[in-house]
Amino acid sequence: METATAAPAPAPYREGLPPQPPGPPDGEQHFTSSETVRDLVIGMADGLTVPFALAAGLSGAVAANPLIVTAGLAEIAAGCVAMGLGGYLAARTDAQHYQAERKREEQETLDYPDREKWEVAAILHRYGLRGEVLQRATDAIASDRKRWVDFMMRFELELSEPAPGRAAQSAATIGGAYVVGGLIPLSPYILLAETGLALAWSSALTGMALFGFGWLKARATGLPPLRGAAQTLGIGGLAAAVAYLVAKLVGG
Amino acid sequence: METATAAPAPAPYREGLPPQPPGPPDGEQHFTSSETVRDLVIGMADGLTVPFALAAGLSGAVAANPLIVTAGLAEIAAGCVAMGLGGYLAARTDAQHYQAERKREEQETLDYPDREKWEVAAILHRYGLRGEVLQRATDAIASDRKRWVDFMMRFELELSEPAPGRAAQSAATIGGAYVVGGLIPLSPYILLAETGLALAWSSALTGMALFGFGWLKARATGLPPLRGAAQTLGIGGLAAAVAYLVAKLVGG
Numbered sequence: 001m002e003t004a005t006a007a008p009a010p011a012p013y014r015e016g017l018p019p020q021p022p023g024p025p026d027g028e029q030h031f032t033s034s035e036t037v038r039d040l041v042i043g044m045a046d047g048l049t050v051p052f053a054l055a056a057g058l059s060g061a062v063a064a065n066p067l068i069v070t071a072g073l074a075e076i077a078a079g080c081v082a083m084g085l086g087g088y089l090a091a092r093t094d095a096q097h098y099q100a101e102r103k104r105e106e107q108e109t110l111d112y113p114d115r116e117k118w119e120v121a122a123i124l125h126r127y128g129l130r131g132e133v134l135q136r137a138t139d140a141i142a143s144d145r146k147r148w149v150d151f152m153m154r155f156e157l158e159l160s161e162p163a164p165g166r167a168a169q170s171a172a173t174i175g176g177a178y179v180v181g182g183l184i185p186l187s188p189y190i191l192l193a194e195t196g197l198a199l200a201w202s203s204a205l206t207g208m209a210l211f212g213f214g215w216l217k218a219r220a221t222g223l224p225p226l227r228g229a230a231q232t233l234g235i236g237g238l239a240a241a242v243a244y245l246v247a248k249l250v251g252g
Numbered sequence: 253m254e255t256a257t258a259a260p261a262p263a264p265y266r267e268g269l270p271p272q273p274p275g276p277p278d279g280e281q282h283f284t285s286s287e288t289v290r291d292l293v294i295g296m297a298d299g300l301t302v303p304f305a306l307a308a309g310l311s312g313a314v315a316a317n318p319l320i321v322t323a324g325l326a327e328i329a330a331g332c333v334a335m336g337l338g339g340y341l342a343a344r345t346d347a348q349h350y351q352a353e354r355k356r357e358e359q360e361t362l363d364y365p366d367r368e369k370w371e372v373a374a375i376l377h378r379y380g381l382r383g384e385v386l387q388r389a390t391d392a393i394a395s396d397r398k399r400w401v402d403f404m405m406r407f408e409l410e411l412s413e414p415a416p417g418r419a420a421q422s423a424a425t426i427g428g429a430y431v432v433g434g435l436i437p438l439s440p441y442i443l444l445a446e447t448g449l450a451l452a453w454s455s456a457l458t459g460m461a462l463f464g465f466g467w468l469k470a471r472a473t474g475l476p477p478l479r480g481a482a483q484t485l486g487i488g489g490l491a492a493a494v495a496y497l498v499a500k501l502v503g504g
Binding site for chain 2: 017018020021024046049050052053054058061062066067069070071074075077078079080081085089093096111112114115117118121122124126127128129130133134136140141143144147150151154160223231232234235236238239240242243244245246247250251
């Protein structure tokens with residue numbers, strides 16, 4: 001996700017702002033991954049890893065593909081609902097939390113205006129404003145209650161307003177990614193009869209998927225792709241190895 | 253987590269800042285849950301829900317506790333490693349991302365100082381600064397490169413610097429919470445011989461744990477506790493019901 005930040009605001013908004021000087025020729029290249037990418041990564045990473053590791057673990061303890069498929073599908077269903085609905089609630093909670101804090105902050109500007117003005121001044125002071133400029137900048141911000149509260153929300157509490165409809169979209173993205181991710185390692189156990197062969201295919205398929213997924217994830221955040229791919233692959237392999245050992249110890 | 257925000261900064265830092273006017277008698281009550289609480293919630297929510305749902309699902313398809321325990325422990329191991337290491341890498345990635353963006357932003361203040369100054373002005377303009385005050389406030393911020401870059405990181409890119417050592421702590425918290433959460437629903441299958449009875453105990457124990465956990469989670473974010481408890485319980489129940497149905501359909 002490459003987004004050129006500081007995109008031009010609508011014209012009336014810019015009244016009194018000097019014209020924009022030229023910047024880097026191809027815009028500023030900052031990597032800020034969108035929340036959808038984040039949700040995809042959450043769902044896909046766990047969806048690829050946990051069902052793969054569970055199936056691999058059970059392969060060491062029980063050599064019966066139908067049973068492994070039953071457990072694997074039950075896990076995918078459970079993980080999809082738990083993570084999807086978990087994401088839904090987390091996003092809803094964020095939105096409610098933002099509203100509650102905003103209301104509290106607004107009340108504070110009514111009950112303790114001097115204190116809240118002072119807090120604006122304290123933030124600007126941290127960035128080098130002093131004396132008359134500090135005073136006048138604080139007054140300008142506090143002259144409009146909405147802007148004043150906006151400023152406190154963002155710069156004192158570091159909260160940004162969640163986008164509406166975020167919760168449902170987040171749930172669908174995480175849950176869907178989990179199912180898609182989980183069916184990759186499980187498909188060989190569904191299609192093949194022999195457990196050893198299914199485990200080999202599952203490892204190969206999941207390994208490629210983890211590698212490619214790690215690569216793309218690293219690129220999306222502007223980090224070295226090869227390292228990202230190796231790390232993601234390593235987590236999946238380690239999780240599977242531990243699950244295999246545990247299942248072997250308990251059930252083998 | 254109740255933290256009184258805008259805690260007094262060390263004295264030399266406040267040079268040129270007017271004295272602080274009185275605020276609410278017991279400090280400002282904002283709820284900002286710490287990152288550790290967030291990690292605990294992530295690990296515990298999935299750890300309680302997914303192993304419970306998997307075991308419940310398998311109870312519908314196979315009536316053999318040793319097999320359910322094997323699958324459950326393999327899942328807990330896989331989930332602990334996948335989520336713990338996933339949390340580790342996510343935190344490491346955040347830190348690397350912050351450093352990379354900071355370097356890029358610093359370079360921009362060297363290569364395109366006018367443009368970067370204009371971006372500071374555009375942000376302050378949004379909060380109501382105009383004319384001479386806007387000009388002088390922008391100059392004050394841009395007079396010190398570290399402060400200037402600090403300002404852009406926080407207010408243009410909305411990135412805060414991750415705490416050092418965060419990654420390892422995050423991994424341990426998420427992974428540990430997953431194991432603790434997962435052993436609650438699984439313990440009846442370990443201790444009891446009959447699957448139906450184990451399922452009943454597992455449901456009761458997990459139900460209570462989800463309810464209590466949802467209650468505490470809601471309190472930590474300042475939202476209605478009863479609703480939080482009911483929601484968390486609902487997710488666990490729904491995940492288990494879907495896993496049960498899937499396992500019954502596939503394996504029953």
